[in-house]
Amino acid sequence: MKKSIAKIASLLLAGVLVLGACSNNNNNDDTLVVIMPSIPAGLDPVAQNLQPASQVMVQIYETLVRQVGRDMVMSPGLATSWEFENPQTLHMELRQGVEFHNGETMTAHDVKFSLDRAINSPNVGFLFEMISEVVVNGDHSVTLLLEFPFAPILSHLAHPGASIISQSAFNSHANPDDYALSPVGTGPFMFVDHIASDRIELTVFENYWGASPNVDNITFRQIPEATSRLIEIQTGNAHIAYGISATDIASARTDDRVNLIQDPNLSLTYLGFNTQMPPFDDVRVRQAIAHALDLESIVEAVWLGIGSPALGPIADTVPGANRNLVPYEFNPQRALELLAEAGHPNGFSATLWTNTGNAQRADIVEIVQNQLRAVNIDVTVELIEFTTFTERMDTADEHQMYVLAWGTVTGDPDYGLYSLFHTSGFGPPGNRMFWSNPDVDRLLDEGRTETDWNRRVQIYAEAQEIIHANVPWISVWQGEDVSVTASGVTGFEHFPAGHHNLWTVSIGN
Numbered sequence: 001m002k003k004s005i006a007k008i009a010s011l012l013l014a015g016v017l018v019l020g021a022c023s024n025n026n027n028n029d030d031t032l033v034v035i036m037p038s039i040p041a042g043l044d045p046v047a048q049n050l051q052p053a054s055q056v057m058v059q060i061y062e063t064l065v066r067q068v069g070r071d072m073v074m075s076p077g078l079a080t081s082w083e084f085e086n087p088q089t090l091h092m093e094l095r096q097g098v099e100f101h102n103g104e105t106m107t108a109h110d111v112k113f114s115l116d117r118a119i120n121s122p123n124v125g126f127l128f129e130m131i132s133e134v135v136v137n138g139d140h141s142v143t144l145l146l147e148f149p150f151a152p153i154l155s156h157l158a159h160p161g162a163s164i165i166s167q168s169a170f171n172s173h174a175n176p177d178d179y180a181l182s183p184v185g186t187g188p189f190m191f192v193d194h195i196a197s198d199r200i201e202l203t204v205f206e207n208y209w210g211a212s213p214n215v216d217n218i219t220f221r222q223i224p225e226a227t228s229r230l231i232e233i234q235t236g237n238a239h240i241a242y243g244i245s246a247t248d249i250a251s252a253r254t255d256d257r258v259n260l261i262q263d264p265n266l267s268l269t270y271l272g273f274n275t276q277m278p279p280f281d282d283v284r285v286r287q288a289i290a291h292a293l294d295l296e297s298i299v300e301a302v303w304l305g306i307g308s309p310a311l312g313p314i315a316d317t318v319p320g321a322n323r324n325l326v327p328y329e330f331n332p333q334r335a336l337e338l339l340a341e342a343g344h345p346n347g348f349s350a351t352l353w354t355n356t357g358n359a360q361r362a363d364i365v366e367i368v369q370n371q372l373r374a375v376n377i378d379v380t381v382e383l384i385e386f387t388t389f390t391e392r393m394d395t396a397d398e399h400q401m402y403v404l405a406w407g408t409v410t411g412d413p414d415y416g417l418y419s420l421f422h423t424s425g426f427g428p429p430g431n432r433m434f435w436s437n438p439d440v441d442r443l444l445d446e447g448r449t450e451t452d453w454n455r456r457v458q459i460y461a462e463a464q465e466i467i468h469a470n471v472p473w474i475s476v477w478q479g480e481d482v483s484v485t486a487s488g489v490t491g492f493e494h495f496p497a498g499h500h501n502l503w504t505v506s507i508g509n
Contacts, residue, residue, distance in 0.1 A: 030217060031217040031219055032217065032218045032505055032507060033218075033219045033221060033232075033237070033239050034218060034220050034238070034239065034241075034242070035221050035222075035223050035229045035233070035238045036220055036221070036222055036242050037223070037224055037226070037229070037243045039198065039199065039220060040052045040053035040200075041180070042177075042181055042194075043180055043181070044165075044183065045057055045061060045114075045118070045124075045161055045165065046117050046118050046124050047121075047180055048123055049123050049161060051498045054497075055242070055499045056202075056220055057499070058187070059187055059189040059502055059503070060183055060190065060202065061164065061183070061185035061187050062078050062185060062187050063157060063159070063160070063164065064078050064082075064092055065077045065154050065157050065158045067158045067411060067495075069493075070493070072155075072411040072495075072496060074155070078098060078111070078164055078186065079095065080094070082154070085143075087451065088146040088149055089144075090144040090146065091141065091143050091144075092142050093141050094106070094108055094111065094140045094142065095209065096140050097209060099207045099208075099209070100166040100169065100186055101205055102168070102169050103207075104166060104168060104169075108142045109167060110164055110165070110167045111134070111142050112136050113167040113170075114162070114165050114167075115128065116134060117165075119131055121161070123161070123429075124159070124161030124162075126419055126429055127159055127161055127410075127415075128161070128162070130146050130147050131145070132147045133145040148449060150449065151447075151450060151451050152412035152415070156410055156412075158410070165179075165185060166184040166185070169182075169184035186208075186209070188204065188503045189202040189205060189218055189502075190203060190205045192217075197222055198221070198222055199219055199220060200220040201218075211503075213503035213505075214503070214504065214505060215505060215506070218502060223241075224357075226245035227248055229241040229244065230244055230484060233484050233485070234257050234258060238486070239507055240489065241483060241484050242481075244260070244483060246303050246305065246306045246482075249306070249482065256487065257487055258484045258487060259487060261481075262306070262481070263480065263496070264307070264308075264315075264478065264480050264481075265480060266317055266407050266409060266411065266416075266497055266498075267315060267405055267479030268405060268408075268476075268478060268479065269310070269405040269475075269476045269479065270310070270403070270405065270473040270474060270476055271293075271368065271473060271476055272401065272402050272403070272433050272472070273286050273401055273433055273472060274393075274401070274432075274434060275433050276396040277399070277400050279343075280350075283471060284339075285338070285342050285344065288334075288335040288339045289372065289377070289471075291335040291338065292335035292371060292377070293368060293371055294330045294371060297367075298367050298476060301363070301367060302363045302367070303477060307478050307479050307480040308477070308478050309327075309476070309477065309478070310475035310477055312464050312467075312475060313417060313464050313475060314416035315408065317496065318412075318413055319411065319413065319457075320412075320413035320456065320460045321464070322464040324461075325468045328471075328474075332374055332375050335375045336375055339376070347377050348376075348378070349377075349379075350379055350380070350400045351380045351381075351401065352365050352380070352381050352382070352401040353383075353384055353389060353393075353399055353401070354381075354382075354384070354404070355384060355385065355389040355390075356383045356385050356389075361404075362383060365383075369381050379401075390428065393427075393432040396426075399432075403476075407497065409498065414444070417444055417447075420433075421435065421440055421463070422441055423437075424441075433473055435470070437467075437470060440466050443459050443463040446459050447460050481494045481498065488507060489508060490505070490506045490508060492505045
């Protein structure tokens with residue numbers, strides 16, 4: 001404990017030196033510098049379900065099980081083994097001798113505390129709502145009792161929202177919100193400092209139970225502008241930059257100072273309809289808009305070759321995605337016919353929302369506005385601050401069309417379909433289309449309880465066909481991660497869910 005405190009104190013002093021030296025070549029020390037579009041406001045795993053936080057938290061926290069590599073292979077984490085005693089009872093044996101960053105030993109009581117918080121969280125609780133109780137069996141085992149058989153339970157337990165935290169560290173704060181700025185996990189790196197909208201400092205945890213990382217420290221720095229992130233790598237001021245823009249790819253590809261890394265991910269950008277708001281309650285109107293949009297031209301204009309036009313309700317990188325769906329043909333004449341059949345021969349007016357701070361979405365809504373004008377749909381675009389944007393879509397009484405994205409971060413089709421297309425998902429976090437179909441509800445209920453994978457694939461294929469035919473949203477773009485590393489950096493790999501592990505990265509000289 002005293003050793004850990006001394007280590008943190010010394011690194012707080014070192015952090016001051018890093019601040020003064022960040023314009024120098026960071027290859028001179030053992031600090032991995034990672035540039036991000038935004039720094040999370042806090043690092044409590046149940047306080048948000050956003051990628052920037054997850055990208056930092058996976059270095060600090062661990063989960064009971066882990067998904068490893070591009071194929072997201074299920075592997076032991078803080079649980080060394082698990083067994084289903086019956087379809088609704090999951091017994092897990094915990095790794096012994098695991099130490100938290102505050103020097104205390106992890107026990108089953110910490111696991112129960114962490115999962116109970118996750119179950120009751122308004123942000124990630126939908127991931128764990130099937131867990132009725134976490135039972136402690138001594139210090140080194142737990143039993144999860146499920147409300148119903150839930151096939152993808154392990155992939156949900158690998159989600160960052162299920163990270164295991166120190167119960168005593170959390171309870172040491174009079175204000176629970178303060179924990180987010182002093183997180184205590186069991187991971188290979190531990191928290192040192194957080195400077196809002198600027199940087200987060202981590203250092204290696206010397207008593208980590210697993211293999212030691214290849215660097216001693218990590219600094220996450222916030223640079224919102226994409227070209228500036230690339231320049232930081234090109235000039236030797238950083239080692240990894242996330243979120244390189246399409247316009248900068250050519251520069252990165254021909255620059256010997258950097259390595260360009262591109263990989264498809266599990267995300268999907270879509271144009272959603274409020275299906276309870278006229279005229280979007282008529283499937284013919286939604287189908288008309290699908291025929292009126294030239295998705296290939298939209299994707300090319302906005303992303304310049306990054307990713308690809310999307311087809312189905314989930315990205316085709318997700319296991320169980322239906323790759324046999326027939327895309328809606330770009331056919332404005334057919335769009336006009338459908339609008340006339342729906343009682344809108346002269347078109348109509350509508351609003352289209354998306355959030356500020358995302359250049360690609362701003363470009364999408366502008367192009368959609370222009371393309372729909374050709375079929376007499378007069379679109380008014382509104383760019384809204386993100387929190388306000390999502391809050392205003394929590395009920396079905398205001399928005400009409402919107403552009404947003406969803407990532408199937410667990411790698412299981414249930415995560416990409418259930419909360420977005422099941423009637424029970426109305427509002428946050430997913431079904432902001434307020435679309436309901438009894439056949440889809442039945443299939444999605446069946447898919448999450450069926451344990452045979454081949455049968456699940458068939459169930460989800462049928463559900464995706466119905467969703468595609470009814471067009472509660474139009475899938476626009478299948479995402480791709482684009483990062484750059486400095487030429488001497490090795491061991492970096494994109495994780496498809498977007499939260500990349502950094503303990504295998506080496507800086508080089």
